[in-house]
Amino acid sequence: MSRPSSERTLAEQDHALAATNNMAKTSSTPPKSDAVADGDPAVDLPTKDHRREATNASSSDRDTGGDDEKHVTVQSVCPEDIEANRPKDIYDRFSPARKNWIVAIVAYSAFIGPIASSAFLPSISVMSEDLHTSESMINYTVAIFTATVGVAPLIWSPLSGFYGRKPVYLASMPIMTVASIGVAQSKTIGAIIGTRILQAIGSSAVLSVGAGTVGDIYRPTERANAMAWFYSGVLLGPALSPVLAGVFTQYTPETWKATQYFLCGASALAVFLTAMFLPETSHPPTPHEVAQKETGKRFVPYFFNPLISLKLMRYPNVVTTTIASSFVMLQLYCVMVPLAVIFKDRYNIHNVALSGCLYIAPGLGTLIGSRFVGPYADRVVRKWIEKRGYRRPEDRLRAALFGAGVIGPVSCLVYGWLLQANKGGLWPPLVMLAINGIGSQLTLTPVNTYLVDSNQKKSAMAISVNNFWRYLFAAASSAFVLPMIDAIGLGWTMTVAAAAQWIGFAAIFITMVYGEKWRQSVNKSHETAEDKAEEAVDGGRTAGGETEEDVAVQVEEEKARRSSAASHDHGEGEHGEPSHLPGFSNLNRKSTRTNQGGRLGRKKSRQGSSSTLPTVDNLLERTVSLSGASVHGGA
Missing domain, CATH: 1.20.1250.20 (MFS general substrate transporter like domains)
Known part of the structure; x- marks a missing residue:
């Protein structure tokens, strides 16, 4: 379950903002939250490790206010400002x-x-x-x-x-x-x-x-x-x-x-x-x-x-x-x-x-x-x-x-x-x-x-x-x-x-x-099936259950760069909610697992022939994310 937005600190806002539009740090105004990367203030909060790293980065940068404005919450940000500062997707x-x-x-x-x-x-x-x-x-x-x-x-x-x-x-x-x-x-x-x-x-x-x-x-x-x-x-x-x-x-x-x-x-x-x-x-x-x-x-x-x-x-x-x-x-x-x-x-x-x-x-x-x-x-x-x-x-x-x-x-x-x-x-x-x-x-x-x-x-x-x-x-x-x-x-x-x-x-x-x-129930059962499939596949790659980042890398290098933003920004699936269809599992957990065991597989996929690409049927099951937040509309 996502943590309420009232608990988000400035550090969390900095973290989400840096992942999207890299706003200039010279502004004295508290940074806007980019929790609506897909048009939604619906994404889950970063993990504790991410929050700690973001807090350290925020504290070391005096121009952004650092610890002095550490307790500014997302409720103080006007929704219109969020819309205005959202990056193009x-x-x-x-x-x-x-x-x-x-x-x-x-x-x-x-x-x-x-x-x-x-x-x-x-x-x-x-x-x-x-x-x-x-x-x-x-x-x-x-x-x-x-x-x-x-x-x-x-x-x-x-x-x-x-x-x-x-x-x-x-x-x-x-x-x-x-x-x-x-x-x-x-x-x-x-x-x-x-x-x-x-x-x-x-x-x-x-x-x-x-x-x-x-x-x-x-x-x-x-x-x-x-x-x-x-x-x-x-x-x-x-x-x-x-x-x-x-x-x-x-x-x-x-x-x-x-x-x-x-x-x-x-x-x-x-x-x-x-x-x-x-x-x-x-x-x-x-x-x-x-x-x-x-x-x-x-x-x-x-x-x-x-x-x-x-x-x-x-x-x-x-x-x-x-x-x-x-x-x-x-x-x-x-x-x-x-x-x-x-x-x-x-x-x-x-x-x-x-x-x-x-x-x-x-x-x-x-x-x-x-x-x-x-x-x-x-x-x-x-x-x-x-x-x-x-x-x-x-x-x-x-x-x-x-x-x-x-x-x-x-x-x-x-x-x-x-x-x-x-x-x-x-x-x-x-x-x-x-x-x-x-x-x-x-x-x-x-x-x-x-x-x-x-x-x-x-x-x-x-x-x-x-x-x-x-x-x-x-x-x-x-x-x-x-x-x-x-x-x-x-x-x-x-x-x-x-x-x-x-x-x-x-x-x-x-x-x-x-x-x-x-x-949540359907999503959880799908994740369990994916976990079992991953254990049986060499090189950290799944049998038809790749993360969206893996699929994107196999299709095209540029698509991998964009979909990695989605894995970085999201916690519990697209829009921060568990989806009920296959392919919408926990992106944060899967991207972490991929980082630990799947880098070799991704590197090989970049160098492999077209035979290593997913089949058309696989693509229909897992439409590639381009916006860093959406795989919607791809049927």
Whole structure:
């Protein structure tokens, strides 16, 4: 456990500062702590030996104040000063304006898939007539599309970890472009199903990989605001899609097909923006770049088991947060899918365009939520850093409690029973829809940001697993909600949906309480396995369990220099907390062990041939740290 920040002396601050930006010693102001080398005041304190050496160095240098200012604590340092004096690292590759542009492109691209998923909702009756099939069959195509969106990222996410984010975007989105034309030209329900599956495959990549892109460029304490904007695109899609589809169906000669041509143009624009303006955000080098150097080939194929991402379900915090977000999606689709049908029956709204406008209410709520949930979640994280003295990823989940436990389920309940009783007119249910949109955003943004924070080197893979279950739940909801309403009524159906979200709230609360223990337990068992492996390997090297410094040296000399800073500055793993994934073990202990027995192995690795380099699979398991603090986003 990290020592509280109030116990840090000036000597400790000098030690951390010297390891990062080597500030001039002539200043009479007490040096700032660099405990936020990765955007976090979360790293553990130096060992006692390090503190003693730092104290001696500080005492011998009169210009820095030495013993006279020895009891100045980190609490006296303004957080803004810490931010201002932080050295540039992997998160500072792009300017703030460039980061905003990256998030805008990714959010726009993520907006297209959800639009496609809900595009059929207001025009189900028209499509059933054109294709000579039942309305239920058209509704099942929505469920098939949603399920495919959940499954396909199990392929896209590992590929993004190997080749990088941008190649995956450029491989997937053209599929969406071409498939949209195929949907519009379909004459049978079979053709619709086939082209919709292709459409889902093409649009799904950015939904999981996009969160990894956001994590690539923002520090954990800055990440939630950008994630809120990203997920606003994801959540606005289902809300605004029926509006567009309704207008196209009602007022264009092509009716529902015009929506598909619009999707074709929108996805083509996403391809253009990505190709021309989106940089690669993965932390270099990507495993493919390493494989290129190792093999001398321009392109190295990557073969993998697409179900490997599901192994992350071994970790309790991945399971609980996935349950929470899946039940939010189940509740959301229970509300959204029958919306046009319900209001048509109760309020005699037969105009397809007007029915589509009903979806503006939840979209407006989502937009309102995105405006404040990100800054609010980041503020919660910083508050608990100041209170505790170090960062726990689970602190971010506190920002989701009110949305998951109160706003979302209560608004769902009130909405259902208002319509069941047919009381209050049109506006109260619409207001409840808007409030429900706020609740969804307040829940999903902190939960999914936590997944990225706690799965640093497998962020895209973690989100793909999360999306897999979320969209399977959404597909199931799309399939059963109308029959369930017919069987037990709208009020009780919404009660079941609200109860599901309360289960998700319980999962979030349990993760907040026990998440750190879970990560420590898994990390400890992984370290034990690494210790046994090290004992059996000659020269102090591990069998597939090298420290991050060793892996970096084997890949490239310069990478070794940078990663050694990480081993010097950190005590209990990345961000000063035990990670729950393999490869995030105690860096301080491992670097000490390497210093004692592994120098010869590292020296040999510098002189060895390319055959001594780690395999591509090993690199995927242990992504190289470049910033001296982060291995995040490398999947």
